[in-house]
Amino acid sequence: MVKLTRRSLMKLGVACAAVLAGAERALGQGLALTGTLKLVDGGMDFSPVTGKERKIVPSACWQCVARDAILCYVEDGKLVKIEGNPESIRNRGKICAKGQAGLNQVYDPDRILYPMKRVGKRGDGEWKRVSWDEALDEVTARLKALLDEGHPEKFMFHYGRMKGSDSKIVKDAFLKAYGTGTVGNHTSICEAAKWTAQELTWGKHYDVNDVEHANMILNFGCNIMEAHTSHLQLSQRTIGAVADRGVKLVTFDVRLSNTGAKSDEWIPIKPGTDGAVILAMANVVMDEGLYDADFIDTWTNVSVAELTDHLRQYTPEWAEGISGVPASKIRSLAIEYANAKPGTLVSYRGAVAHYNGVDTERAAKMLDAILGYIDVRGGTCRGVGAKWKYPKVSGSTAKLKILDGLEGDAALPTHHISHRVLDAIKEGSHGRPDVYMTYCYEPVYANGDVQENIDILKDESLIPYHVSINPFYTESSALADIILPDVTYLERWSWDDMVSYDMIPEFYIRQPVLPAPGATRQFQDVCCELATRLGLELGFESAEDFIRQSCEKSGLDFGYMTSHGVWHDADAKPKYKAYAKELTPEDYTGEKILFDEATGVYWDWTKSKAKTKEEAEEKGYTAMKYAYKGYVGQKIGDKVYAGFKPDKLNKSGFFEISSDFMAKKGFSALPTFMAIPEHEAMGADDLILTTYKVNVQIHTRSQNCKWLTEIYHSNPAWINPATAAKKGIADGDRIRVTSPIGEIVTTARVTDAVHPQVIAISHHLGHFEYGEFASGNKAATGHECVPDCHNKWWSEVGVHPNWIIPNAPDPVAGQLRFNDTVVQVTKA
Amino acid sequence: MKTGAEERSRIYGLLAHVYYHEPDARFLKSFMEPAFLATLEGIGIDLGEYFRERSTEALVEELAVEYTRLFLGPGKHIYPYESAYRSEEDPRGRDAGGEVRNLIQASGLDYAPDYRDAPDHISIQLEFMEKLTEAEGRAWEHEDTDTATGYLEIERRFLRDHLAQWVSEFSERVAANARTSLYREMAVLTREFVLADADAVEESIEEVRTPGGS
Structure with missing residues (x-):
């Protein structure tokens, strides 16, 4: 009878160790197994049906701007699962619900698979499928005409999410070669105020x-x-x-x-x-x-x-x-x-x-x-991010002065005022674009004052030609003249450079997990073709070629990047206190370097707009346009340091708690409290509308992801019990929320989890186009579908608060004041 | 918390060795040390006089024949593979080899390039447990409860889904068919130890998860 107790096992274990040692089997040496055991969060997956290992394609997420490194599992040519890439020092193998639901982007039943041309009036919803040749003939003719007229700036390109190489190819190569600087972004609806403040204090934002x-x-x-x-x-x-x-x-x-x-x-x-x-x-x-x-x-x-x-x-x-x-x-x-x-x-x-x-x-x-x-x-x-080197294009650009909204909107809009661009186009005093191209940008839905956005975008006298680059039939592409079907991020080539919380740069790429379906094409490849058609030289043939060349220039092996997805220098140390790095005289002496007495800044005048050294010296660092681009270092005492390098403003290398830029524009040089005018004037029964986000949706582009919208498709307005009681509102009541620009009707959720002066409505919901899960309206194009895509058991689409939020900018950066709107709330 | 992971690892290691191939002289010499045989006796495993009296050279020869007869054939022999112990009706299917390989590879290990046998061999399974418990022991040493628990979870899964599923039947067949005390007694130890360890792993996980447990 074998007797195994904890104690006897201990003894046996020690004895076995001796036998193994005697057999000259060293500790840790394997018999038939090799390698090192490690606990990893993923990195391998198997079909539960066949047991076969699934193919992995490392890539990068793009559901939200965090852009985490992912592993995509493919089985029999189908994308079946997305996980975080355990090799990434940023997301460390984790991925959120939104990232996992990336499959739904690929297999979205409402995807646009072919170029579409408007038939009938803009916004009527009548479309005709056209070939790429026909579509690009038309777009090229419009762009060519502007070039011939000498007005490339009348081609406005407006993007929402465009980062890393996607941006470099479009903005720094194609649009630069074309000659337009009328390039709009979307930062003012996000956190422009935060970035401008950082540029004022410590320089480069993030x-x-x-x-x-x-x-x-x-x-x-x-x-x-x-x-x-x-x-x-x-x-x-x-x-x-x-x-x-x-x-x-x-x-x-x-x-x-x-x-x-x-x-x-x-x-x-x-x-x-x-x-x-x-x-x-x-x-x-x-x-x-x-x-x-x-x-x-x-x-x-x-x-x-x-x-x-x-x-x-x-x-x-x-x-x-x-x-x-x-x-x-x-x-x-x-x-x-x-x-x-x-x-x-x-x-x-x-x-x-x-x-x-x-x-x-x-x-x-x-x-x-x-x-x-x-x-x-x-x-x-x-923030510390990867510094990719990439093919560059030279050229000069001209632009329409419509990127910063209307006169007087904001004093220092270093990230532009995108939500006021349509207003500026309507107002017209700085000209209007003849061609308005939107890329991953949803001006109708994402900005405030939805109705006004619709009215302007619909008006062919204000915007004669609207090209929408979009994989989906959104509220904005519904108001286009031509839709060029882009691929989703899972069919795309890019490199990316999101900051790393380990303070060590991580290089990473996005690569096609699947071939592009239908006639969809990555827009960066379309740019290459447009350039050829317009006779412009970019220096690369495709997005993939651009990534290859960038890898080569950055000293990275393309093959390594496609098989691992990510790379960081394993010997690198976190980059803390970069500002305290002392410069050597070689760093700040030379023909091109000037010393600015007023600020103590050493700068390379040739990187500014100065035509001559004399002009640079005469105007000085602070007054010379784009002088910050030549910033070298900051003199402190008798030493020169890297300091807090500026961006977008000719700031010194100090951490500027006190800002001359603010003072010059009539604000307090030192940080102060500015009371919000509407809040000062609000009545006792008024409430402040606040917006927020949840963990399973992004702002605009995730609601047709079935898995996500199945979880979150209802966004009742949060209201405090004390406030609700005063207004006679009970949980679940229909309520009317009225702002100076309109009203919405929604449902009350009475909860202590909100401030008594606040009504909180999430972003995300209330789409009225985009597809069956987002809005209940199926888009025109049918498409291969994940097995359960038709199992929609809910009918709610939620309520979009932006109908009643004005496009009001903050007076300094021009940030859309999403959380300032004063509203009246009554039982509906 | 101490689960005796390091000691368990050595026992798994020894058993893996026993089934991996025919014993060589070095192993047998070490195995036959009186101290080890005494330890075995202490837990009720007695290899008997025959074993003690034979020379190492003679044993190497005899055990090679026994190993071949038991596990390799030709002719009727005992399959040392998990897949052989799964019935036609098993809802998991019969590809135990694929499952074991997937699990091993997913944990960062791989089969040595010169390993030619099936992936679900008893020796491989014991060696995998050896590696897991060794890693677990290292984690406890570093007071890294998370990692240690992570390995415990894999051990539990592997024992529950694989090794403990078929070790009894396999060991009983070996014990019944062995002509030498070494394979008979080692088969008994294999069964008793693996089953006891499967219970112990469950208990350890319970213990770690109980609030207030260390």
Whole structure:
């Protein structure tokens, strides 16, 4: 009888080790198995039916802007599953629900598979399939005519999501070779206020909150777990910090988001008052002497005394009166945050999509700066992304002055005011494009004031020719004259460069997982053909060729990239404190380098618009257009440092807590609190409409993904019980929400999880085109479908709040003030 | 938490060795050390006088014949492959080899280039457990509970879906057909140890998951 106890097994184990050693089988040496065992999150998959290993195509997600590295599993020529790429240092093998549902983009039953030409009036919905030849003959003729007239700028290209090589091919190659600079983007509906504020303070935009090493996280208005621009990179590191290290996460939000729910504390705050609380925290830091005097004195452009003076007015008691956050709470959190050493402050649209968004973000960066939390491990860092080298095209461009909206819209719109472009076209004083081409951009749906967008886009006298580059039949492509069917991201060649939260650049590519269906073509390839037809030289033949050449120029092996999808330098160290790098005299001396006495900046004048060295010297660094492009370094004391490199503005290399750019435009040089005019004037019964995002949808382009919309297709308006009671509204009641520009009817969800002065309606839903899952309206084109694509058991399509949100820009950056609209809410 | 992963790993390693190929002199010499035989006796495994009295050279020869007769044939022999122990009606199908290979490869390991036998061989399965428990032990050493639990989960899955499914039947056949005490007794140990370990793995996972457990 064999007797196995824990103890006897231990003994036996030791004895077996001796036998194996005697047999000269070294520890860890295999008999028949080789390799190293490792726990990986994916990297291999098998058919549950046949047991066969599925083919893997590494690529990159594109559902949202986080653009994570993915592995796509293909079985019998079908894409069957998407996972995160475990080799990626960014998303570390994780992928969110939206990423997994990428299959639905490919097998969307409403995809447009052929070029379509409008028949009848614009917007009537009558289309004729045409060949690519016919379509491109027509588009080329229009573009050629503008070139012949000498007005390439009358070709306006307007994009929504276009990053990495997709952007370089279109914008820096094709459009540049063509000669138009009338190129619109979409940043003003996202977070332009945040970026402009960063350009004003620390230069190039994009912050990375190094939560993985932080000791405390302050979150103002960001739904980290569901919707941050770096989504999974930040959310998984935040969860790790909170769950594994017990790091305190405090969320200020008008709504109890899922991030609020995962926080140690959710602090409801009146919309648009985050800046007041941050200023008060800075006040406490100065008052209590908790600041980092060395950082302030060395790296910023203000003194401790100036800061103390300026911040004296912003007491916690003052902030409590504005924000509703108790002064004692502000004080205790400020002290805790100052002692965290380091902490990091996360901010996003909840804080910045307001009238005062720029100063809120400036205050946020100031708070981290005065605590010395800038660009340090565990602090708030300047993003690090891959620096690809790629084929370049030379040329000069001209542009219509319609990208920054109307006169007086904003003082420093460094990221343009895309949501006001249609208004500027209508207004017409700076000319109108003859050809308006939209690419992955949904002006009708994504901007505010939906009706006005429709009216302008429909008006052939304002926009004579609208080309929509789109894989789907959206609200905007429905108002096109011709639709060129693009591929989805899973049939596309690109390289990409999203920032890395490990502060080590990651190079990664997107490659076709499947062949392009129907007659769809990657638009970057179409650009190559258009260039040929127009006699323009790009220097590459296709998107794939561009990626190959870029790999070669960047020292990467194309074969490695296609088989792994990602690459980073395994020996690289995280790039903290890049600003403190000391330059050598060779770096800042030479024929082209000038020293600017006023700012202490060394700069290469040839990269600016200056025609001669004399002109550059005479105007000086600050006044010379595009001088920031030649920034070399900042003199501090008798040394020269890399400093905080500027972008878009001729800022010094200091961390500019005080901004001359703001002062010159009539704003406060130091961050201040700007009360929101509409909120000051609102009546006692009025509410503030706020918008938000959920974890299974992106803003505009995911609602025809069946899996996602099956989960989220209903977006009742959140309203606080106290507020609802006053208005006689019960949970589930139909309610009317009225703003100065219109009204919507929706359903009330009465919940304590929202501030009493707020009504919260998510973005995402209420499409009226795009396809059967998004809007209930099947698009004209039939198409191969995933097996369950017809199993639609719900009929709701939700409500889109943008019908009643005006296209109002903030006065500094021009950011669409998505969370400022004052509304009246009544029972419908 | 300590699951004795390192010791378990060595036992799996030894058993893998037993079934991998005919024992060579070096292994047998080491195996026949009195201390080891005493340890075996301590748990009720007695190889008997015959084994102790034979010279190593003689044993190498006799056990080679026995190994061949038991596991290789020609003629009637015992299949050391999981797939042979799955019935026609098994809803999983009979491709145990494919499943085991997938699992092994998905865990980062692979078959040595010169390995020519089927992927679901008993020795391979024991060796895979050896590797898993070894890695688990390393993780406990580094106080990395997450990783250790991750390996425990794979061990559980592998034992439940594969090794523990067929080890009894296989071992019983070997024990019944063996003419030498070594294969008979090792077959008994294989069955008892694997089944006990399958229970122990379940318990360990329970323990890790219980709040307040270490």
